[in-house]
Amino acid sequence: MFFVIGGSLFYVWSRVQVIQLGYEISNALKEEWALTETNKKLRLEIATLKSYTRIEKFAAEELRMAEPRPEQVIVIR
Amino acid sequence: MKQKPINWFKIRIIFLSCLLFFCFVLIMGRMFQLQVLKKEQLYKLAAQQQHVQIPLVPKRGTVYDGNGNELAVSIEVDSVCADARKIVDVEKTANELASILQIDRKELKQRLKSHRAFEWVQRKISSKEAEQIKALQLPGIFFLKENRRFYPNSLLAAHLIGFVGLDSKGLEGIEFQYDALLNGENRVWASARDALGRQIAMGKVPFEKEDHYRNIVLTIDKPIQHITEAELDRGVEKWGAKGGMAIAMDPLTGKILAMASYPTFNPNQFIQSRSKSWRNGAVSDVFEPGSLFKVFLAAAALEERLVRPSDSFFCENGSYTVYDRTIHDTSKRGWLTFQQIIKFSSNIGASKVGEKMGKERFYRYISAFGFGEKTGINLPGEGKGILRHPRYWPPVALDTISFGQGISVTGIQLVTALSAIANGGFLMKPYVVEKIMNEKGEVVQSFQPETIRKVVSGETAKKVTMLLKATTEKGGTGEGAVPVGYEVAGKTGTAQKVDSLLGGYSENRYISGFMGFAPAEDPKLALLVVIDEPQGGNYGGVVAAPIFKAIMEKVLPYLQVVPKGTIVVKNELDSAPRKEAPGTQPLINGIKVGKGAGTIVMPDLNGLSMRNALSRMEGRGLIIKVSGNGKVVEQAPRPGTVIERGDICYLKFRSPS
Numbered sequence: 001m002f003f004v005i006g007g008s009l010f011y012v013w014s015r016v017q018v019i020q021l022g023y024e025i026s027n028a029l030k031e032e033w034a035l036t037e038t039n040k041k042l043r044l045e046i047a048t049l050k051s052y053t054r055i056e057k058f059a060a061e062e063l064r065m066a067e068p069r070p071e072q073v074i075v076i077r
Numbered sequence: 078m079k080q081k082p083i084n085w086f087k088i089r090i091i092f093l094s095c096l097l098f099f100c101f102v103l104i105m106g107r108m109f110q111l112q113v114l115k116k117e118q119l120y121k122l123a124a125q126q127q128h129v130q131i132p133l134v135p136k137r138g139t140v141y142d143g144n145g146n147e148l149a150v151s152i153e154v155d156s157v158c159a160d161a162r163k164i165v166d167v168e169k170t171a172n173e174l175a176s177i178l179q180i181d182r183k184e185l186k187q188r189l190k191s192h193r194a195f196e197w198v199q200r201k202i203s204s205k206e207a208e209q210i211k212a213l214q215l216p217g218i219f220f221l222k223e224n225r226r227f228y229p230n231s232l233l234a235a236h237l238i239g240f241v242g243l244d245s246k247g248l249e250g251i252e253f254q255y256d257a258l259l260n261g262e263n264r265v266w267a268s269a270r271d272a273l274g275r276q277i278a279m280g281k282v283p284f285e286k287e288d289h290y291r292n293i294v295l296t297i298d299k300p301i302q303h304i305t306e307a308e309l310d311r312g313v314e315k316w317g318a319k320g321g322m323a324i325a326m327d328p329l330t331g332k333i334l335a336m337a338s339y340p341t342f343n344p345n346q347f348i349q350s351r352s353k354s355w356r357n358g359a360v361s362d363v364f365e366p367g368s369l370f371k372v373f374l375a376a377a378a379l380e381e382r383l384v385r386p387s388d389s390f391f392c393e394n395g396s397y398t399v400y401d402r403t404i405h406d407t408s409k410r411g412w413l414t415f416q417q418i419i420k421f422s423s424n425i426g427a428s429k430v431g432e433k434m435g436k437e438r439f440y441r442y443i444s445a446f447g448f449g450e451k452t453g454i455n456l457p458g459e460g461k462g463i464l465r466h467p468r469y470w471p472p473v474a475l476d477t478i479s480f481g482q483g484i485s486v487t488g489i490q491l492v493t494a495l496s497a498i499a500n501g502g503f504l505m506k507p508y509v510v511e512k513i514m515n516e517k518g519e520v521v522q523s524f525q526p527e528t529i530r531k532v533v534s535g536e537t538a539k540k541v542t543m544l545l546k547a548t549t550e551k552g553g554t555g556e557g558a559v560p561v562g563y564e565v566a567g568k569t570g571t572a573q574k575v576d577s578l579l580g581g582y583s584e585n586r587y588i589s590g591f592m593g594f595a596p597a598e599d600p601k602l603a604l605l606v607v608i609d610e611p612q613g614g615n616y617g618g619v620v621a622a623p624i625f626k627a628i629m630e631k632v633l634p635y636l637q638v639v640p641k642g643t644i645v646v647k648n649e650l651d652s653a654p655r656k657e658a659p660g661t662q663p664l665i666n667g668i669k670v671g672k673g674a675g676t677i678v679m680p681d682l683n684g685l686s687m688r689n690a691l692s693r694m695e696g697r698g699l700i701i702k703v704s705g706n707g708k709v710v711e712q713a714p715r716p717g718t719v720i721e722r723g724d725i726c727y728l729k730f731r732s733p734s
Contacts (some may be wrong), residue, residue, distance in 0.1 A: 022269075023275060026275075037152070037153050040150065040152055040153075041152055041204075043147065043150070044147070044150050044152055044227055044229055047146065047147040047150065047229035047230070048227075048229040048230075050146070050229075051229060051230045051231065051233070052230070052233070052299070052300070052303040053230075053231070053232065053233070053303070053307075056307075067631075070561050070562060070630075070640055070642075070643070071642075072688065073634070073639075073643055074643070074644045074645075074646065074687070074688055074691045074692070075639050075643055075644070075645045075646070076645075076646055076703065077645055077646070
């Protein structure tokens with residue numbers, strides 16, 4: 001009798017656990033998805049900031065950089 | 078007789094039994110009704126409530142350049158939709174949405190009053206706008222996820238990449254050509270949900286990873302593409318020209334490193350530019366090559382051993398009549414060698430070489446160089462030019478085609494044929510797609526250099542290169558195309574445009590071009606620059622050559638080809654990391670006493686920048702080894718030491734911070 005009750009309680013507990021884990025998996029998947037999207041958005045932002053037109057403008061106008069003349073270039077190998 | 082007392086007990090039992098039986102029948106009936114009669118319908122309803130099917134937006138693959146920089150990326154964004162039946166206050170809703178999204182208030186109000194269950198308000202809005210709208214919590218307004226295509230470099234390689242429409246369909250360029258590969262499949266995410274609407278993952282995880290979209294890696298090199306575009310834009314604007322194009326190719330492989338056209342557009346807002354500027358002129362525009370074509374005449378003539386570079390031709394002092402036409406030269410000349418004909422770009426000289434070769438033979442070479450057929454670069458709208466069979470050539474055509482009139486070509490054909498001269502005679506198939514990857518980043522298909530045919534011998538190619546090198550030397554038409562410290566093989570071209578109204582050639586509308594490769598001896602880059610209708614100057618050597626020079630000047634150092642005269646020093650840090658710890662330097666004791674003429678006194682370089690320090694040390698025959706970067710903190714030998722040519726100097730740099 002004791003075993004029957006214990007066994008059925010265990011069975012019920014395990015079912016509850018399965019469902020509980022189901023919720024967690026589902027949330028984790030959603031989170032993964034959202035994070036992947038965020039990651040992609042950040043990568044896009046990096047790519048946009050790395051646009052040469054932007055960097056060139058910034059370097060020339062704000063930092064007052066200029067391209068080196070050929071005789072100013074020293075190559076280090 | 079005593080009346081039998083009513084057995085209430087029995088009656089109660091009977092009554093209860095009947096009641097129970099009645100209830101039983103009722104329940105059974107209801108069960109029959111639910112489980113048998115309405116079974117299908119209820120099953121469906123349950124499935125609808127317990128299972129959610131979230132349609133996932135099909136992903137679209139990314140387009141990369143050859144170094145893995147993103148050129149086109151898809152990001153999930155929100156689209157605002159409305160269920161017009163559930164909107165409480167149309168007036169307020171429309172006002173608030175219109176002010177956030179900056180759309181027409183009246184028109185939106187009209188749509189919200191329609192009582193339809195689904196209505197787009199605005200598609201693909203920014204995340205900032207979405208947040209603002211979500212914060213308002215307007216009833217009847219909801220969001221859908223959609224993919225939006227972003228081009229992070231905006232104008233860069235716009236013509237080549239193309240763009241997609243609102244429904245993620247490629248409309249131009251690579252986006253169009255590889256649309257089927259880039260687009261993923263429509264999928265749904267099936268999942269169960271409980272009474273409260275929360276999702277539970279049951280059984281196996283139904284979330285499939287496979288999207289079946291492909292990422293595309295182009296051969297384009299972002300820095301080269303940027304330089305090419307920037308210089309082309311500058312050139313076109315300087316000459317007030319109608320348009321232009323530039324193509325850079327790796328002559329050994331046929332890889333396209335840059336492809337630019339002008340006018341250009343921003344693929345992020347392609348709708349705002351005119352459809353004319355979407356055209357990828359580099360592959361689709363067909364034009365007469367003019368003198369650029371003499372390169373291929375020279376190759377054919379040398380391969381057939383009809384002429385030697387030193388053979389002389391009489392150039393008729395600038396005016397030569399063939400049949401009904403008179404051919405002119407820009408500068409009147411008498412006898413010229415074949416080399417000079419190319420160098421000064423004499424039309425009359427070229428005609429005479431052409432006459433010597435004959436139609437059939439010349440035609441064979443022109444087709445062998447790939448003219449008159451598509452190059453197979455696999456881009457939409459590629460032109461194939463106009464090359465008629467010699468059977469249909471009018472008598473004068475042999476002469477005119479020799480200097481590039483009466484034949485039409487595309488930019489990509491020219492640069493491909495030129496590459497065949499640069500690489501020793503092999504016509505390579507040009508390609509822009511390097512590889513195709515699946516969503517996991519594994520290579521599904523990669524493209525290798527492909528030789529179409531051998532057009533001329535290596536020896537001939539070398540001879541033509543010599544001729545083209547002479548063209549860019551002092552006095553040649555292509556003088557302006559040579560950056561300091563490099564050797565360029567190239568050819569100028571100026572072609573009158575065909576007047577579509579009057580027929581015949583236009584008097585004042587020209588195409589100016591320059592094509593060439595560098596370094597001449599070991600070509601790393603073949604480049605074509607064509608400017609359409611420049612104002613106030615028309616010669617290829619004046620208009621296109623400086624643009625060619627400006628591009629080469631910046632791209633060659635990037636390709637590790639340094640100009641002659643550059644100081645090259647060895648970086649100790651890379652070869653022997655941290656060999657000399659401070660204080661234990663073996664060479665510091667070597668105070669050498671010089672032996673007269675060859676001796677130098679070691680200057681004090683302390684605190685100088687690398688550039689200043691090295692330029693001071695340069696030209697004295699010293700072997701300079703450097704480590705670190707920033708300002709000089711240590712030097713060996715010590716300042717004031719007399720040193721000799723061939724001595725080794727160690728310089729140690731550290732940044733001030």
